[in-house]
Amino acid sequence: MLKDKIAVITGASRGIGRTISLELARNGATVVVSARNAELLGQLVDEIAAGGGKALAVVGDVANTSDADRLIEAAFTAFGRVDILVNNAGITRDGILLRMRDEDWDAVLDTNLKGAFVLTRAAAKIMAKQRSGRIINISSVVGEMGNAGQANYCASKAGLIGLTKSNARELSKRNVTVNAITPGFISTEMTDELPEKVRNELLAQIPLGRFGSAADIAHAVLFLAADQSGYITGQVLGINGGMYM
Numbered sequence: 022m023l024k025d026k027i028a029v030i031t032g033a034s035r036g037i038g039r040t041i042s043l044e045l046a047r048n049g050a051t052v053v054v055s056a057r058n059a060e061l062l063g064q065l066v067d068e069i070a071a072g073g074g075k076a077l078a079v080v081g082d083v084a085n086t087s088d089a090d091r092l093i094e095a096a097f098t099a100f101g102r103v104d105i106l107v108n109n110a111g112i113t114r115d116g117i118l119l120r121m122r123d124e125d126w127d128a129v130l131d132t133n134l135k136g137a138f139v140l141t142r143a144a145a146k147i148m149a150k151q152r153s154g155r156i157i158n159i160s161s162v163v164g165e166m167g168n169a170g171q172a173n174y175c176a177s178k179a180g181l182i183g184l185t186k187s188n189a190r191e192l193s194k195r196n197v198t199v200n201a202i203t204p205g206f207i208s209t210e211m212t213d214e215l216p217e218k219v220r221n222e223l224l225a226q227i228p229l230g231r232f233g234s235a236a237d238i239a240h241a242v243l244f245l246a247a248d249q250s251g252y253i254t255g256q257v258l259g260i261n262g263g264m265y266m
């Protein structure tokens with residue numbers, strides 16, 4: 022489905038980004054995977070190669086503008102194109118508003134929102150020349166709903182939705198689509214470790230009665246990345262088991 026496509030995925034060392042990278046590689050894309058942990062990225066590249074796929078690891082911090090620019094440059098130098106960018110890297114620094122420190126605000130906004138802006142700016146130059154491209158931003162259901170104790174995270178994820186829609190409008194004349202995915206609660210090491218009472222309270226808010234999986238998100242990224250999805254842009258695709266409609 023993605024034969025000859027070059028895909029850059031941030032936050033690929035674990036969790037949702039790792040699953041997205043495996044899914045795109047399984048479907049024929051050459052994946053350029055990035056995060057700060059070189060060892061985990063190396064393991065991912067080996068796993069993709071063992072499955073017959075092609076991957077390149079570029080270690081870097083998306084909150085650092087020169088690292089973000091270098092990632093897109095590395096992909097273009099190695100493969101001569103950038104077809105798909107998945108802005109997935111994200112962090113939380115939770116705390117109630119009255120106690121939130123400036124550095125917790127800045128770290129989350131720099132990673133989750135500014136990182137996506139810098140990477141999109143760099144990739145869009147290449148995609149505009151190619152007259153094709155797919156940019157997929159991993160936002161969150163709490164960017165749509167808000168969440169107590171996560172003012173910084175929710176602001177960054179809501180900001181990603183505004184960035185998505187603005188970039189979709191600007192880049193549409195170059196045949197570059199930009200969409201956001203808003204995951205709900207996705208099973209990760211974090212959700213697996215929650216006390217049963219908290220898990221049950223969360224599950225009660227989800228009409229489908231279960232947490233999502235990283236595969237649920239990866240499948241949607243594949244859908245949006247495909248040539249067949251070329252008429253979808255500026256959209257926010259909620260994958261949340263119905264908890265926000």
Ligand code: NAP
Nearest residue numbers: 032033034035036037056057058082083110111161204207
């Ligand atoms: P995760 O398991 O904590 O993984 C986060 C990934 O981002 C890691 O690969 C991490 O790698 C990378 N990362 C963090 N800061 C980075 C930085 N400054 N530069 C480069 N890479 C960085 O999180 P996840 O659950 O898979 O979440 C992935 C995305 O989905 C995030 O944007 C998150 O906000 C969003 N999301 C998750 C859920 C959920 O329920 N899990 C729900 C809604 C939205 P290194 O530490 O190696 O850099």
